[in-house]
Amino acid sequence: MYPIERVEPLNAEVTRMVVRAPEIARKIRPGQFIMLRIDERGERIPLTMNECDPEAGTVTIVFQAVGATTMRLAQLKAGDALLDFAGPLGNPTELEGARRACVIGGGLGTAIAYPQAKWLHEHGCEVDVITGFRTKDLILLEDEIKACSTRQIIMTDDGSNGNKGLVTQALQQRIDEGADYDLVLAVGPVIMMKFVAATTKPYGIKTLVSMNPLMIDGTGMCGGCRVKVGDEYLHACVDGPDFDGHLVDYDDAMRRGVMYRSFEGAAREAAEGRDCNGGTDGERKGA
Amino acid sequence: MATSYEVNRQKEKTPVSELDPADRAKTFDEVALGYTEEEAVAEARRCIQCPNTPCVGGCPVGVPIPRFVEQVAEGNFARAYAIVKSANSLPAICGRVCPQETQCEGVCTRGRNGEPVAIGRLERFTSDWAFAHPEEAAAAMDGLREECAAGDELACSIWRGAEGAVSQDLAGKRVAVIGSGPASLTCAGELVKRGCDITVFEALHKVGGVLTYGIPEFRLPKDLVQREVSKLGDKGVSFEVNALVGKLYDIDELMEDRGFDAVFVGTGAGLPSYLGIEGEGLNGVSVASELLTRVNLMKAYQFPEYETPVYAGKKCVVVGGGNVAMDAARTARRLGADVTVVYRRGREEMPARAEEVHHAEQEGIKFLLLTNPVRILGDESGWVSGVECVRMELGEPDASGRRRPAPIEGSEFVIDIDMLVVAAGSKTNPLIAKTTPGLEVTPRSLIVADERTGATSKPGVFAGGDAVIGAATVILAMGAGKRAAAGIGEYLTQE
Numbered sequence: 001m002y003p004i005e006r007v008e009p010l011n012a013e014v015t016r017m018v019v020r021a022p023e024i025a026r027k028i029r030p031g032q033f034i035m036l037r038i039d040e041r042g043e044r045i046p047l048t049m050n051e052c053d054p055e056a057g058t059v060t061i062v063f064q065a066v067g068a069t070t071m072r073l074a075q076l077k078a079g080d081a082l083l084d085f086a087g088p089l090g091n092p093t094e095l096e097g098a099r100r101a102c103v104i105g106g107g108l109g110t111a112i113a114y115p116q117a118k119w120l121h122e123h124g125c126e127v128d129v130i131t132g133f134r135t136k137d138l139i140l141l142e143d144e145i146k147a148c149s150t151r152q153i154i155m156t157d158d159g160s161n162g163n164k165g166l167v168t169q170a171l172q173q174r175i176d177e178g179a180d181y182d183l184v185l186a187v188g189p190v191i192m193m194k195f196v197a198a199t200t201k202p203y204g205i206k207t208l209v210s211m212n213p214l215m216i217d218g219t220g221m222c223g224g225c226r227v228k229v230g231d232e233y234l235h236a237c238v239d240g241p242d243f244d245g246h247l248v249d250y251d252d253a254m255r256r257g258v259m260y261r262s263f264e265g266a267a268r269e270a271a272e273g274r275d276c277n278g279g280t281d282g283e284r285k286g287a
Numbered sequence: 288m289a290t291s292y293e294v295n296r297q298k299e300k301t302p303v304s305e306l307d308p309a310d311r312a313k314t315f316d317e318v319a320l321g322y323t324e325e326e327a328v329a330e331a332r333r334c335i336q337c338p339n340t341p342c343v344g345g346c347p348v349g350v351p352i353p354r355f356v357e358q359v360a361e362g363n364f365a366r367a368y369a370i371v372k373s374a375n376s377l378p379a380i381c382g383r384v385c386p387q388e389t390q391c392e393g394v395c396t397r398g399r400n401g402e403p404v405a406i407g408r409l410e411r412f413t414s415d416w417a418f419a420h421p422e423e424a425a426a427a428m429d430g431l432r433e434e435c436a437a438g439d440e441l442a443c444s445i446w447r448g449a450e451g452a453v454s455q456d457l458a459g460k461r462v463a464v465i466g467s468g469p470a471s472l473t474c475a476g477e478l479v480k481r482g483c484d485i486t487v488f489e490a491l492h493k494v495g496g497v498l499t500y501g502i503p504e505f506r507l508p509k510d511l512v513q514r515e516v517s518k519l520g521d522k523g524v525s526f527e528v529n530a531l532v533g534k535l536y537d538i539d540e541l542m543e544d545r546g547f548d549a550v551f552v553g554t555g556a557g558l559p560s561y562l563g564i565e566g567e568g569l570n571g572v573s574v575a576s577e578l579l580t581r582v583n584l585m586k587a588y589q590f591p592e593y594e595t596p597v598y599a600g601k602k603c604v605v606v607g608g609g610n611v612a613m614d615a616a617r618t619a620r621r622l623g624a625d626v627t628v629v630y631r632r633g634r635e636e637m638p639a640r641a642e643e644v645h646h647a648e649q650e651g652i653k654f655l656l657l658t659n660p661v662r663i664l665g666d667e668s669g670w671v672s673g674v675e676c677v678r679m680e681l682g683e684p685d686a687s688g689r690r691r692p693a694p695i696e697g698s699e700f701v702i703d704i705d706m707l708v709v710a711a712g713s714k715t716n717p718l719i720a721k722t723t724p725g726l727e728v729t730p731r732s733l734i735v736a737d738e739r740t741g742a743t744s745k746p747g748v749f750a751g752g753d754a755v756i757g758a759a760t761v762i763l764a765m766g767a768g769k770r771a772a773a774g775i776g777e778y779l780t781q782e
Contacts, residue, residue: 263596270591
């Protein structure tokens with residue numbers, strides 16, 4: 001069991017959770033992820049590390065309550081425990097050698113891009129961080145990113161923070177202003193990563209994207225997470241999750257990403273049904 | 288050799304009860320129900336106790352088959368179990384999933400004129416009986432040990448290598464076992480008998496490897512796998528799940544930082560192969576291990592009570608002719624699909640067990656042999672809608688002796704489907720090879736290991752099972768695990 005040390009809502013949809021997992025905390029690097037399972041009935045879901053503290057022995061995850069599992073996860077409290085927490089999985093993001101980087105986070109992707117920005121900042125790289133949200137109430141990790149970026153640009157779809165537009169517009173503007181990036185890293189919805197890659201391609205800027213396909217085992221044995229990169233399918237869990245943004249087939253990824261959508265409603269209803277009954281799995285508290 | 292019982296001259300095996308094919312295709316309940324006591328005795332009495340005992344040589348873990356069969360024939364079921372268990376740490380599993388026709392039963396003397404003795408069913412019977420009668424089974428194990436201690440040679444010859452038989456000569460030694468499939472479980476079981484301190488590291492959240500995520504419930508109930516595993520736990524083997532070696536730790540760290548004296552690598556061959564044809568990324572297309580993992584490990588057939596979903600179409604094609612293809616086809620059938628197995632060679636060449644093909648046919652699965660998919664077709668929303676296949680003919684035998692199939696030009700045709708499962712084999716995960724300096728591997732990432740001892744090129748590191756030989760059978764993996772345990776014993780005692 002993996003005890004939950006702290007749970008904190010970052011906004012109405014997004015939760016930050018600190019989990020005690022000393023072995024993983026010692027090993028995990030920016031870009032790597034964990035698979036967790038809440039309890040015996042649970043599914044395995046991948047979540048990318050947001051922060052780790054090797055001395056405290058904790059790994060922090062940030063997630064958005066969108067489906068049955070994340071909704072259930074969001075209801076857990078400090079003192080509860082997760083049944084399974086496996087990692088580090090995937091490859092660390094290749095950040096060595098970058099001198100002038102732009103890290104781009106879309107929505108929840110901001111939390112996943114944060115450790116890379118922090119690593120780059122700590123290793124003497126000039127880091128611009130562009131983040132994008134639907135509206136200002138959903139802005140994530142503003143202070144944390146401020147502390148580890150050269151320049152922070154926050155965009156909102158509705159302009160409610162006074163900075164209306166898409167992350168790609170901000171990126172284009174920075175390129176036009178002469179920002180001479182040697183690395184662009186994008187984490188967020190597939191459609192956003194697609195357009196970031198399209199923005200950098202004409203300039204030949206090395207662009208990494210962190211893909212987020214469906215996963216089951218997360219160790220390379222089932223192919224559920226395959227992503228079309230160039231002419232071949234690669235496994236995001238072992239070959240990724242970062243890939244060359246100019247080679248990924250985003251349309252294929254978006255299509256595969258919704259394959260299980262029809263099941264999600266049923267899963268949510270079942271999860272809500274369990275909650276209404278006060279939880280049927282015995283291990284949960286305060287449901 | 289004389290028998291102490293009257294030999295049953297019946298040419299055929301004593302039949303075993305099975306669930307009705309029409310009913311069972313709707314559930315994941317175990318298909319074969321196993322022998323009753325009367326049936327087991329009748330079948331055991333078909334054994335003529337021939338003096339050259341070819342069956343023992345045919346068993347990769349060397350179960351003293353005539354000895355235990357004789358005990359069943361005489362109704363001494365507890366003692367029969369003790370004898371089986373002395374050589375085989377997972378008899379309830381082997382009795383169910385071994386390809387006996389190419390192993391012990393394939394060389395049975397009775398099989399020369401009629402059917403061989405149903406050794407697998409008898410092995411299963413003894414372990415299921417022992418599960419239902421735990422006290423008598425334990426007493427029989429103790430009895431055998433005491434007879435050996437008292438100097439009884441026959442008891443000792445059976446007991447050799449079993450619990451308590453060898454002194455605790457590995458006490459104080461620590462061995463890390465990587466992976467928890469059949470090779471690893473067997474290796475752990477053998478070493479713990481000798482007093483060795485064992486920790487098994489498993490990447491997934493449940494132990495058992497292919498026994499847990501691969502072989503379906505209707506062939507091998509998962510409770511039974513966990514029961515066999517928990518017996519190892521009772522003996523003192525520790526298990527660390529959620530521990531992917533190569534990521535969480537590497538082998539050098541296990542040996543240097545965590546103080547393991549030796550390591551056994553039993554990581555299997557779990558990386559799926561694809562067909563490499565157009566359309567493999569369409570929705571509704573998966574590899575067999577995804578379907579089987581969702582259903583077996585995650586219990587997706589009980590969705591939404593269990594939270595992992597599994598997609599099942601109405602019309603499914605499974606590509607492949609091995610046991611995994613049969614498991615996938617029968618699983619898709621139970622999820623409600625109409626299933627056709629497409630295989631590029633003929634029936635004779637199918638690597639699947641004859642019994643599995645028979646069970647699949649009984650359950651209404653159709654076979655399109657000498658047929659190969661060339662392209663997977665999709666609809667405008669990106670879901671699979673059909674598979675274009677070509678008829679094949681068998682040409683001259685290739686270097687491996689198998690007749691090479693070749694497409695018949697102009698014979699292409701399309702099958703309309705909404706689900707396709709690829710069961711085209713599996714490869715070795717290169718993670719251990721990549722993260723273990725000094726470990727010699729083949730270009731296919733198979734670990735190079737000594738056949739007798741399992742020793743690799745890296746001192747103190749041993750390997751066995753599919754990680755060494757590529758995708759094979761449970762019992763071959765167990766044989767390798769048993770040999771490696773002996774090899775590790777030699778290594779740890781010669782220092």
